[in-house]
Amino acid sequence: MNRRRTSAADFILNQGTTFFALVLFVIVSGIGVVLILDSLPTIREFGLDFWRTSTWDPVAEMFGAAPFIWGTLYSSLLALAISTPISLGVAIFTSELCPNWLKRPVIFTTELLAAIPSIIYGLWGIFVLVPMVRTLQTSLPDWIREIPLFSGPPYGLSMFTAVITLAIMIIPYTSSVAREVLKAVPIAQRETAYALGATRWEVTKVVLYYARVGIVGAVMLGLGRALGETMAVTMVIGNNLQASWSIFAPQYTMASVIANELLEAGTEMHISALIEIALVLFIVTLIVNAASRLLIWRMTRETKRTVVPAAKAVEIA
């Protein structure tokens, strides 16, 4: 009786866990395979032209995805430009400046931003941010509104609105990973700099330089989030096929076109075109995330060996 029970536990430990680990692996590779198979019709029909042309006309079965690529890249990179300095500021504050009693509350509240569902960002974007952007745009002086970057009628639903929303959404991700990375920098690095008479900012620069690889990883993690964000962006970006440099123009992203059109797609080609967009989104986020993990892992692995004795030394002292 007893023997049978223990052998069951061993069976589960060996075969059972292997089976479920395989399930996990099959799901991940299955996503790639299914997306490729389901997008074969448009891959065969259009080849690379799918990504180079910008006519998107489901009725005429003309599919060119360039405007979506543009919208996704433009919105993600602008959002990164805003969120990166702010996230680094938050990370530096929590790891270098903050008094101990304030640390937990600050980390807790900034990370709450990540807990808010994207649909709520979208709802808030539509009813609060969009009118604000409209007011901002109409109050700009004429000479600014003539610059191509800021031109166009004040819709409110625009690239700019999407960028602000995205930036807010990725700050908690980038800042929490950046904080972990800064924490992994050996204390000796800081103490040496202080001993040489550096000011706090100069010490922080040393720390940032030491942690640069991991920080790039943290920023890329945010990029991965931004590229795939769907609901909030779809609700505020305006969903307009015209790619434009203007940040006040309504535009379109890869994730948004899938969310908007898949349910209405009637033809096989249309569905296939949308799935091909999902395939590329999958590949791009896979590369960005893999690179980001690799960088963060390299950073924390390198320092793990040195950080432990340093921390121990401080404790003992």
Add this chain to the structure above:
Amino acid sequence: MSFRLVRRRVTSHVMDALCVLSVVLTLIPLVLILSFVVWKGIGSIDLAFFTQMPKPVGEAGGGMANGIVGTLIIVGMGVIAAVPVGIMSGIYVAQKAGSASADIIRFAADILNGIPSIVIGIFVYGIVVSPFKHFSAIAGGVALGIMMIPLIARTTEELIRLVPTSMMEGALALGATRGRAMFTVVLPAALPGIVTGIVLAIARIAGETAPLLFTSFSNQFFSTDVTQPMAALTVQIYTYAISPYDDWHRLAWAGALVLILLVLSCSVMARFATRRLERMHGGGL
């Protein structure tokens, strides 16, 4: 003091101030969003909101009973699907730590965690919805389950590795096989933390909309049949938010308040539990 030293000190203080400013800039949207959802939503929350169905456009009142129940059912199915896969593959990685196969599985979990939710929605649409030509709550549950797996797997792995090896060794020394030691000694020790991780994962996926759009779809009627399309709170908020009707906007805000309370209470509860666990383990977790 030399001019140079003054300049260095001033730079340092300016940078300190900029760091504080970025924390403030992060907190402003948080406060704005939370207060706006509460302000706009609180007026429409009453008993009817939880017990009644949405009314047609033009009629005031009504609730989102179908969406609230739908979200609970779909999330519940996701949990049932994800917990075995997540916990078992987490044990696998912790067991074989250092081996190539463990690294591959851990990497696969990380990749899965980074895949945009809309892509997961398309995948489930491709394997569950389009072969049967039929939207169903089950498909929605599968999509949410897939999103939960990597979260649960990583938590399980980390918590099992935090259980002191002496516990495993003690059980082995008493004659237990590895399997028995894992499931009767190590796993129970890690369990409170794993449960906390599952609650956090629920908080993450309960607010998902994109993977449900083409899987559980939506349903304007009350339904508990998991083989049929089912309303979810998030999808309903989306539909109402982009509609032109004021009554529906009102419902969207009320729905958002309910959703945010659900998600934040899960998330806050899990965090407090983590803190208690940390204290119990003397900062070991």
